[in-house]
Amino acid sequence: MNRREALQNVTLLIGGAVSLTTASVILNGCKPSNEGKEVAGAAGKPFSLSADHSKILDELTEIIIPKTDTPGAIEAGVGPFIALLLADCYTKEQQDHFVKGFDLVGQEAKKLGGDLFSLDAAKKIDLMKSLKELAKAEREEAKAKQVDPESGIEKQDAKAKKVPVPFFDLLRELTVFGYFSSEIGAKSNLNYVSVPGRYDACITITPDTKAYAL
Amino acid sequence: MYINSNGKDEVTYDAIVVGSGVSGGWAAKELTEKGLKVAMIDRGRDVKHVVDYTTANSDPWDFKTRGRLDLKTMEEYWAGVRTGYTANEEHRHLFENDKENPYDETRRFDWIRAYHTGGRSLLWGRQSYRWNEKDFTANGEEGVGVDWPIRYKDLEPWYTYVEKFAGISGSKENLSVLPDSSFQPAMELNCVEKEVKKGIESKFAGRKMIIGRVAHLTNPTEEHKALGRGSCQFRNRCMRGCPYGAYFSTQSATLPAAQKTGNLTLINDKIVYSLIMDDKTGKAIGVRSKDQNTMEEAEYYAKIIFLNAGSINSSWIMMQTKNSANPNGLGNESDQLGRNIMDHHLGAGASGKWEGFEDMYYYGRRPNGIYIPRFANWGSDKRDYLRGFGYQGGASRGRGTDDLGFGADFKAKHSMPGQWGMNIGGFGECLPYETNRFTLTDKKDKWGLPIINFDAAWGDNEWKMREDMVSEAANMLESAGCKDINTFNDKEKSPGIGIHEMGTARMGRDQKTSVLNGNNQVWGATNVFVTDGACMTSASCVNPSLTYMALTARAANFAVEELKKQNL
Numbered sequence: 116m117n118r119r120e121a122l123q124n125v126t127l128l129i130g131g132a133v134s135l136t137t138a139s140v141i142l143n144g145c146k147p148s149n150e151g152k153e154v155a156g157a158a159g160k161p162f163s164l165s166a167d168h169s170k171i172l173d174e175l176t177e178i179i180i181p182k183t184d185t186p187g188a189i190e191a192g193v194g195p196f197i198a199l200l201l202a203d204c205y206t207k208e209q210q211d212h213f214v215k216g217f218d219l220v221g222q223e224a225k226k227l228g229g230d231l232f233s234l235d236a237a238k239k240i241d242l243m244k245s246l247k248e249l250a251k252a253e254r255e256e257a258k259a260k261q262v263d264p265e266s267g268i269e270k271q272d273a274k275a276k277k278v279p280v281p282f283f284d285l286l287r288e289l290t291v292f293g294y295f296s297s298e299i300g301a302k303s304n305l306n307y308v309s310v311p312g313r314y315d316a317c318i319t320i321t322p323d324t325k326a327y328a329l
Numbered sequence: 330m331y332i333n334s335n336g337k338d339e340v341t342y343d344a345i346v347v348g349s350g351v352s353g354g355w356a357a358k359e360l361t362e363k364g365l366k367v368a369m370i371d372r373g374r375d376v377k378h379v380v381d382y383t384t385a386n387s388d389p390w391d392f393k394t395r396g397r398l399d400l401k402t403m404e405e406y407w408a409g410v411r412t413g414y415t416a417n418e419e420h421r422h423l424f425e426n427d428k429e430n431p432y433d434e435t436r437r438f439d440w441i442r443a444y445h446t447g448g449r450s451l452l453w454g455r456q457s458y459r460w461n462e463k464d465f466t467a468n469g470e471e472g473v474g475v476d477w478p479i480r481y482k483d484l485e486p487w488y489t490y491v492e493k494f495a496g497i498s499g500s501k502e503n504l505s506v507l508p509d510s511s512f513q514p515a516m517e518l519n520c521v522e523k524e525v526k527k528g529i530e531s532k533f534a535g536r537k538m539i540i541g542r543v544a545h546l547t548n549p550t551e552e553h554k555a556l557g558r559g560s561c562q563f564r565n566r567c568m569r570g571c572p573y574g575a576y577f578s579t580q581s582a583t584l585p586a587a588q589k590t591g592n593l594t595l596i597n598d599k600i601v602y603s604l605i606m607d608d609k610t611g612k613a614i615g616v617r618s619k620d621q622n623t624m625e626e627a628e629y630y631a632k633i634i635f636l637n638a639g640s641i642n643s644s645w646i647m648m649q650t651k652n653s654a655n656p657n658g659l660g661n662e663s664d665q666l667g668r669n670i671m672d673h674h675l676g677a678g679a680s681g682k683w684e685g686f687e688d689m690y691y692y693g694r695r696p697n698g699i700y701i702p703r704f705a706n707w708g709s710d711k712r713d714y715l716r717g718f719g720y721q722g723g724a725s726r727g728r729g730t731d732d733l734g735f736g737a738d739f740k741a742k743h744s745m746p747g748q749w750g751m752n753i754g755g756f757g758e759c760l761p762y763e764t765n766r767f768t769l770t771d772k773k774d775k776w777g778l779p780i781i782n783f784d785a786a787w788g789d790n791e792w793k794m795r796e797d798m799v800s801e802a803a804n805m806l807e808s809a810g811c812k813d814i815n816t817f818n819d820k821e822k823s824p825g826i827g828i829h830e831m832g833t834a835r836m837g838r839d840q841k842t843s844v845l846n847g848n849n850q851v852w853g854a855t856n857v858f859v860t861d862g863a864c865m866t867s868a869s870c871v872n873p874s875l876t877y878m879a880l881t882a883r884a885a886n887f888a889v890e891e892l893k894k895q896n897l
Contacts, residue, residue, distance in 0.1 A: 179735040196395075203399040243735055287735060291743065295728075296389040296396075304744040309388070311563040311693035316517035320690045326728045326746045329388070329694065 162202040162210050168217050169194060172286075174231055175220065178239050179290040185303040193293040193300075200289060209279045216282025219249060243283075250281035301328040337630060342368045342594070344888075345616055345631040347601045347646065350448025351874045352861040352881045353637030354583030355491070359885035360635070361592035365892075368629055369593060372600040372621060372638070373444030376423070376451065378557075378580035382570030384419050392418045404428065411439045412826060415452075420568045423452055431780055433770055438670075438783035439825035440641065444621075446597060447579040448639065449828065450874075452568050455544045455576050455696070456721065457497045458871035459488050459508040463707075468867050471715055474669060474761035475837040477866045478847030481508075487879035494586075495577040495878060496553055498561075498697075499542030507702040507719075507871070514547045515540050516697050520689045521724035521749045528809025529701070536704050536805070541697040541721065544577035544875075556585045563693035576696075596629075598622055602778050603649040604634060604659060604857065611654055612856045612897075616646075619776050633856045633888050633897055637881070640670075640862035641767060644833040645781060647844075647851070647859075648769055660834070660844045660851035667768060669761035669835055670785050671868040673827035676819035677795040678720065678754035679802035681811025686749055690726060698723035701753065701805075703870050705797060714793040715760065718870045720802065722753035751811055755798030758870040760790050761832050765824065785824045829873050831862030849884040856897040860884045 164172065176188035176197070188194070201210050223245045224231045227238045234242060257278040262269055280288075294300040301307055305328035343365035346356045357369040375381075389395045396417050398410060408427040409416035415424050425442040432440055443449045462481040469476030485508075492511040500515035518526060518540055526538040545561040546553055558574035558581055567576055574581035587593040599618035605628060607614050615630035636643040644667050650659040658666050698721050704710055705717035726749050729742040765785035772780040787795075799816045807814050824830070837843020840852035845864050851857040860881040862873060869876075891897045 180740050181737050183737050183740060185740075200394060200397060203394055203401075204397050206400070240736060247733065284733075287733065290735075292395070292397075295743070298388065298390040301389070304740070308692075309386075309564070314516060314563045314691070314693035314695045316691055316695075317520040317523075318690050318692050319688055320746070321688075324690065324746065325744055326726070327694075 162207075164198050164201075164214070168214065169198065171217055171220055171231055172197060174239075175243070175286060176290045176294075178243050179287055180294045180300070186299050188290055188294050188300075191294050191297040191299040193290055193297065196293040196297070197286075197289045200293075209285075212279035213282060213285060216246075216286065219246060219282055223249075246283040246286075250283035253281040254284070295328075340368075340628065341630040342366045343631060343892075344368075344633045344635065345370060345629055346635045346637055347616060348372075348448060348637035348639060348643070348861065349446050349579050349584070349595070350443075350637065350639065350861070351450040351453065351579070352877045353448070353635070354450060354579030354587070355878050355881040356635040356637055356858075356860060356885050357587040357593055358583040359882050360889065361587040361590040363885070363889040364590075364592065365889065366592050367587070367594070368596055368631070369587070370596045370599050370601055370616070370618065370629065371444070371446050371448070372642075373446070373448075373597065375595070375597045376445045376447055376570070376580065378574065378584070379570070379572050382572060383422070384569045385566060385572050387419065387569075394418060408432075408440055411822070412441060412828070415441050415828075419566075420452065423568070423570070429775070431774065433772070433780060433782040435782060435784035436786045437823040438767075438785050439823050440783070440830070441825065441828045442639070446595065447584070450578040451570055451580065453578075453828075453874055454872065455567065456700075456872040457492075457495070457499075457510065457542050457544045457875040458700075458719075459510055460484070460869045460871065460876055461506055461508055463506075464867065464869040467716065468761075473715065473867070475835065475839070475842045475866060478836050478838045478843075483847075484876070484879050484883065487883040488875065491875065491878040491882050493550075494552065495544050495582060495875075496546040496549065496558075497542055497875070498545050498547045500539055502537060502539055504537065504702055506704075506707050507700075510542060510875075512542075513545070516543070516545075516547065516695055518699065519691045519695075519724055520686050521683045521751055522699055524683070524686075525724065525751055525806070525809040525811070526699075529805050532808045533704075533805065535708065535710075536701065538699055538701050541700045543697045545696065546575050556582060556589075558582065561696065563695060565694035565696040567696050599627060599629075600776060600778065601638065601646060603646060604854075605630070606650060606652045606655070606659075606854070608652055608654065611853055613650075613659075613854055619778070621776065624776065633858065633892060635881075635885070635888075636857065636859045636863070637861045640830045640833055640865075641781065643859050643861055643863045644767075645769070645779075647834060649779065654853065659857065660840075660853055662840050662852065663837075663842050663844060665763070665835060665842065666844050667833050668763045668766040669832040670765045670767065670783075670824060670830055671759040671761055671832040671865065672824045673829045673868065673870065673872075674757045674759055674787055674791050674795065674822070674824075675754055675827055676822045677757075677798040677802075677817065678722065678752065679799065679806050679814055679816045680750060680752035681806045681814040683724065683749035683751055683810070684812055687746075690746055695723075699753070705794070705801075712794075712797060714790045714797070716758035716790070716794070716870065718755040718757035718794060718798050720753040720755055720798075722751070724749055724751040726750075751806060753802050753806065754817075755795070755802065756827070756870055756872070757791060757794045757798060759824070759868050760788060761835070761867060762788055767833065783825075787824065829862070829868070831865040831868060831873060834859050834863040835866045836864050837866060848887045849880060855891075858884050858888055 173194035176193040180188040306325040307328040346369040349371040406416035498513040561575040604613040605615040647659040701720035703717035727747040729745040769779040834844040
């Protein structure tokens, strides 16, 4: 929604009796946020990704959600959104673990014959598959550590010890979430209906009917 | 003592209502419509209808973290995050910051607060069900707690009265376990829900699955329209405040009705913390308050006082009202004040997949689900625990494949409707236990007012019932044709989690065992009425707000009659 549309909607809603102050309060939520870089992480130190890591992150999100007949993750601003979420919503431990993931990316890219940006499309997918395998191995290793080898029972303190989510798992989850919850991603791929106005309990759809955005 | 500079007359009313949520709004409406000059005092800021619903039109991308909890919120809203939804970005501003409003827990209690005009009436789940006859007699018959001083027939006309005004959408079913309301047109079950309904009702004699009964207008009356209320638009953004006034809240319904009379004064930011008592008559003559922003003390005076501050805070006010006649707090000869905290226990049930109906979908976001009325310990059904539970839930379609995939193919599939799923979760009745209580500590909050300590837990009866909530849910979904059944029984969730806390100043027949009489009057202080959840003698298994509305309208009517007779 652009600012003018938003203002019109607000005005419609409350019958035109809207002060500028009220409108700006309502519209504040619509402004893109770039505060992420300044927000303090769990340890009090501001978290931010280096320019190199940001570039790699963008590229990785685009492999997960590529541009097709609709925009891809880069166009939807998914990378910066992930950086913001990492800063605001994740512990220092998880942030550090995620940043270490970029080393994995470099390492796997090398095995495939270069750096991430020099790989062709097929090799980029291979790279992502490798990262997925590494994540799987990491999950299984963590799980094994939490289970008593003799009894096969989960250790008592296992729940308390939260292990960080593997790089690929978090990257993929946040990319999918970030893309489909972005205005570009939601409106170009899904059926966005702001005010349905009624409820039809059972409607027939065709195979190309999109899922709802909301 | 601080004396109001404007003189006593300017702060004297016929009635004071403390709190402006579901029950406070009703008290204000009824008392003003009957001609009384009323001050409705809320401890929080004003939230104006529509204009202050700042996120009502926001989309996911308008929120900084798009609904994900950030670490700062998790620290500040430490109780709110326990619900899994109340601290979310889209409506967090309508809930309290727990760090700023601390409380202690000997045993965990999930206390979810909303201090502003309208209180939790803006934020409630809107599920609205009448109690049945048994709900009022079970305590007496089973020797649990104390007997209710009233019966269904005492409340029946008041249910009808409040339902017409509030607007309750639902279907007529003629069930003794769940008496019908005076209904707005029902919302509809979707395709899968209709199939599950058929399955359950054909395989389990006497069981029903119906559409939820909700306080949403689906066909507003002239009375509703005159208050500016419109039909539900099926946006399902209710908790942010409804710009259409389609669901019942103080702002959409009782407040404009009270304001129309010209008899209402709404006072914000004043934390009422005790009543001013007349030692000679034993009656209350006013309330003491502190301004939440300036700390300024202020007193307000009235002939009658309605406490509707919320189940915990109404009792908190009574605990701080001590004089020679009430050394342990107002109306507390029984030592029951602050005890018998009840809630509904939830988070136990089952879910399953539904195969087929790939070509069927729905349009609109129905802010309502299904309801399966209580069947346990009903009629000839007997269980190894007391009382019963209802189920709420529904069927929906998610988005396509979510198998850790990525790439163009994944992107396309994830843009399509996914498989149908159906889930049901129990809402179980909680018994009144004297040992489930809160007390005042010596610690003070930032206003110098006493911090509360909770000591409450589910009892054996609730734990047993939960096992049944899980197995019956799985059983019914499986019998109805659902596949891949998963069960859940969240044992971490503690009393308070249903946000239906109640019972801390219970009604009864005797001042030695209860705090309020059958007309919601405080024993020994007949001009003080408590009609929020604090008054509840038992909990039933259905959502409580509709019953609070009916009890409040009934008590307000009684209060005005008594005032006319000069009995108060």
